[in-house]
Amino acid sequence: MAKTLQEDNERGAPPSQAIVMQMVVGAWMSQTISSVTRLDIPDLLKKHGPQNTLKLIQEYGVDAKPDHLERALRACASIGIFTEDAEGIFGPTVLSDVLTSTSPVSVKKFTEVFGNSWWKVWSGLPDALKTGCAQASAQLGMDYWDYCKANPKEMEDFGEAMKSNSRNSIRGALEYCDLSGVRKAVDVGGGFGHLTIELLRKYRNLYGIVLEMPDLIPIARRRLAGEDKDIVSRIEFAGGNMFDEVPGAEVYILKHIIHDWDDTHCIGLLGNCHSSMVGDGRVFCIDAVLPPMGDTGGALAKFLDINMMVFHPGKERTRKQWETLYNTAGFKIVSVTSLNDNFGTSIVEGRKM
Ligand SMILES: C[S@@+](CC[C@H](N)C(=O)[O-])C[C@H]1O[C@@H](n2cnc3c(N)ncnc32)[C@H](O)[C@@H]1O
Structure with missing residues (x-):
């Protein structure tokens, strides 16, 4: 294993720590993408073209703080989900298109539920490993199918997520x-x-x-x-x-x-x-x-x-x-x-x- 940063750079390979860290923080990316998708940002940019966050909030009713939304969209732009310019204007890309409701290959609902109820259930993974028990009941108060029955929107969104998948x-x-x-x-x-x-x-x-x-x-x-x-x-x-x-x-x-x-x-x-x-x-x-x-x-x-x-x-x-x-x-x-x-x-x- 290389001992110095210079040795790593000379080998041309990312250090093992960087590879593992990228895997670990993958959850940050999926959460950010899911959150901006739940705010309909991909749909709004597709419909109205490139916008800054103030306009998204004031004209199109996005429920967010401009500075915080800008940071989330900037992070998404850094991995190709949106375009970004020096004025803080964000635009749609081929990747944001699949997060819209009108794409023929939309994964919007899948992305939305993934970052919401599904994420809560995943937080129980350490307990699942320890006990051998599924965690929907512990995290959502009931097993997942009963949760869908009790929440018609979840049932519809889950069905749509399955369809898109x-x-x-x-x-x-x-x-x-x-x-x-x-x-x-x-x-x-x-x-x-x-x-x-x-x-x-x-x-x-x-x-x-x-x-x-x-x-x-x-x-x-x-x-x-x-x-x-x-x-x-x-x-x-x-x-x-x-x-x-x-x-x-x-x-x-x-x-x-x-x-x-x-x-x-x-x-x-x-x-x-x-x-x-x-x-x-x-x-x-x-x-x-x-x-x-x-x-x-x-x-x-x-x-x-x-x-x-x-x-x-x-x-x-x-x-x-x-x-x-x-x-x-x-x-x-x-x-x-x-x-x-x-x-x-x-x-x-x-x-x-
Ligand atoms: C993972 S989804 C798969 C849906 C679909 N076959 C697909 O691949 O898109 C599982 C489905 O099983 C249904 N399901 C769960 N328990 C069931 C039961 N006891 N009887 C009939 N359907 C059930 C759920 O409502 C859900 O739609």
Whole structure:
């Protein structure tokens, strides 16, 4: 290891301390981005063009102190989120565009909830490590799904965050989940039905059921307004508890469901799909498949696993762990297709044994 700053500079590599510090203060960046996004700054700059903070506050009603907001926008500009000039005028960039509500690839809601309720839950990570218990109840007063039920805005924002996080996996599902000839499919815990709607667009003879928590159903139905009439006639939102039973169908799709739950719940849920399945159908789980122990790849999937640890009694799983779940519930894995995204998302396809 280099002993002096000069030796470090001569090696041309950042010192280890700088690398670790950058990782550690990554939380400052995500918090700052989330806070200015919650103030709608990316939307306002997109709509009205470059502005200083006084104008953002006085003309567009941003609820902030000018000097403090300027410091937050300057920090964001330093990592490319906004432009900044010598007069303290900030403008939009391609990065701020994805933080707007009008971007077709918007991650605005994801960014907003990430810095808000999700951040509170993450503060319980030391306790999760110590006790082995999820921390939503300790930090929010109830488990995360009950918190969503008790806070309709959180439920809507969470659903929107999931939708914005689904673009890649929906593309993957359309490419690799072959539903030719299938008449009925259930999207278990399908949120607002974003995946089902795209499958119905592709398969014109398919009928899709989105099974969801009853409180989410009216929000999902409202959001269908304006959708193609043919799609509306082939989609059904069913309120219920997936651990009690699932509607009958040839195919079950569970996207980002299994990783929320412990093995007992997952085996029960897959078992429900098995017993309601019409004929020799298939189950498609879309979730991370972690590399085996000893392979240090898959960083984001492994941090997503920590997210599951703090929020839910869930986890990300290796191929071997997926096999145990499927086999115990009466399914055999017939293919695992990686979607090659940062989160290690794959489609795990199973058939009845
Ligand atoms: C991580 S989200 C995934 C949403 C969607 N499948 C996606 O990938 O965008 C988990 C979903 O499971 C739903 N959910 C949680 N518990 C449920 C239950 N017991 N029965 C039915 N749905 C449930 C939640 O409302 C939420 O929409």
